[in-house]
Amino acid sequence: MATLNLETVELSKKFGKVTALNGIDLAVNEGEVFGYIGPNGAGKTTTIRVLLGILQATKGSAKVFGLDAWKDAVEIHKRLAYVPGDVNLWPNLTGGEVIDLFVSLRGKQNKERRAKLLEQFDLDPTKKCRTYSKGNRQKVALVAAFACDADLFILDEPTSGLDPLMEQVFQECVLEQKNLGKGIFLSSHILSEVERLCDRVGIIREGKLVETGTLSELRHLTRITMTVATQSPITGLETLTGVHGIRTQPDGLSFQVDSAQVGDVVSHLAQFGVKKLESTPPTLEDLFMRHYDSANVGV
């Protein structure tokens, strides 16, 4: 059993009457890249702020490195780096100054690493923060985070303003940290990014964690899309359990099938003489849509 990097138990947070988090149970292992996804206002940023010890949980507990997120915040933060979703910097300081501040607050400087990251992200550290574009402000925060010798990186939509090239650089940085055995907690709306980087994913909706697991585990819970062409017309498909959305295509049928029922469906199809069978695993996007769209919950 791997040690836990962070853990929440029955975590709830209320703002007055608004319940932002409602009994979140999270467990992220050491050296794991964890994707945290969910619609706007689901509670991702709130979770992160509780984990950072800048909001106090209303109920439940939040632990990072086995320490209490609220009480031992300083101890925790020595080994943690954070990139906020909205990066606001001091208008009259340069990017370089801000990077140095954050790195020095956490410990010692690593000049080489800083220089390398500046080059990778193509960032000019001599400009005043007020003149940076949104993407460049985000780069300042990313360089400041990755230049730290942290064991856990908490990233809240870190790439929402980056161009595709920089997105690539970001992903390389994350993978590099992952190879070093560092943990990453990534909240994002960019699903391809989550799909590529994350070992496990948690989906939060309206303050509740609705799903967690590896991508393949999650896929298992959902449907596979199949397109099939047969020699004789298919009958009786609709009577099988776990088959949905049957549609006629020019050369056959397409439908969705619950992952658990694939075997049954395939043997049913065999009797009609399969000419062609395509099956597409659900993308994270499909997974997502299912959870995001409140009308579809529980389907």
Added chain:
Amino acid sequence: MRSNFANSGKLVRFMLRRERVTSAIWIIVVALFSAGLAPAMDQMFSEPGARQQFGESINNPVMVAMMGPTYGIENYTAGAMYANMMLLWIIIAVAIMNIFLVVRHTRADEEYGRVEVIRSAPTGRLAVVNAAMVTAAIVNIILAIALGVALGVVGVESMGFAASMLFGFVVGIAGFVFAGIAAIFAQLASNRSGATGFSFLALGLFYMIRAAGDMQGNDVLACISPLGLAHRSQVYVENNLWPFIILLVEAIGCAVAAYALNAIRDLDQGFIPARPGRSVAAKSLLSPFGLAARILRNMTIIWIIVMFVLAASYGSVIADIPTFVGDSPEYLQVIGIPEQIVNTMTDADKAKIIVDYFGVFVISMMTLVALVPVINTALKIRVEEREGRTEQVYAAAVPRMKYLLGYVILAFVLSILIQFASAAGLYSATSVLEANPFTFDGLLQAFFVYLPAMWVIIGFTVLIVGLFPKTTGAVWGLFGFVFLVSFLGGMPGLLPEWLQNVSPVKHIPQLPLAEMTFTPLIILTVIALVLTVAGFFFYKNRDSVTA
């Protein structure tokens, strides 16, 4: 417990770095300006005994309410006179510096999301507010030393070096108390403008508490206010140390209270809970003008109430003024009553004359205070621009001129409303008296006659917004100058006549005492219009400046 303050030291260094320009300017301006006035005051009275006489003449309730109790009269040295007259004003300036400084590093940074990233580093929960207080302390110490040295070396005989250092440190510690007060409001309020606004309100309130206490000779009341306490140092005469010590304790108390409040609240939250607002906009919001009015609404309402109450509080003491002033010819002169009137007035109309002159003084004072919200209204579009919010408005097909016009109209309207509120406040308090010295019409006229001067300042503000959007500080420079002329202009030889004439307020006939003349009013109105139109012209033709 210690971890609550972790990394405060590094944050202090960082804050000082951010302060290097702003605070340096404040310190230099305060030290040079204060030290510069000392020799001027010293040389004002060359004949022996003249200063003595002046000292006795300012020992009257009105002046005491304004500047604190006169002391050292037995042997009125230049130092005694300087400290007596200047200490409070310098403290107020330094208090303003402290309020801005603390709010800038606490609530403002929190609002901008900067505290969040700092808190994600291994910094203690209280490190930011603690570092802000330490930074304020350091800035105040530097200011105290700079001011003390400047006064000590400026070469006025009665202002010794040690006493000058005490003067500097009394100013510094009193300023630091307001840093503490601002730190408390930075926790209570849920945004930057709230924190700044409440702190200023506290400063104003403490000034009035002190004025009330000093006027009644009630030391305990006056010393509730840090301003009154600081004045009790009686620098250059008694050189008391105890006020410094009490102020230090008060400042530490404020800081501890702020820390305690900070410890029990969430980031981005205040202690006034937010409630849900309307889901659909009111019709009145849906125009450029409506938007501007909405942005300014709360500030406007608060100011109108404040001005009404302030005027009423002046009005409530007005009946007692003749008794306070008594028969002393010097007092009468200080209120501004010319000698021939003093000589010819009969017992029957004496009280009325005194009240009239006091009334004129109150009206000009109120008008100067009213300039603060009026200027803020005209400057608001610049704040909106700097924070990047005008862009979206202009992107929604609103012509630039039209949006600016909204703010300018509101500034002009506010000048009228606020003068009306002041007149009403004053009248409401005096109307309960047996013999009301004022008529409402008369008061309204006396307040409204200042409007053209206020408009010139609005015009100047619009011009700056259009022409030099990055140096809106110039507007406050002009305001400070106008204030100075109105209060120190009467002192012989301090400010040359031509310089005083730059102040638009100087040209206003002070009704009901002076005779009504329309010429200066018309000229001022024309100047105001020209400045405003020029401002519009430059605004139309310039880029948006978002920094």
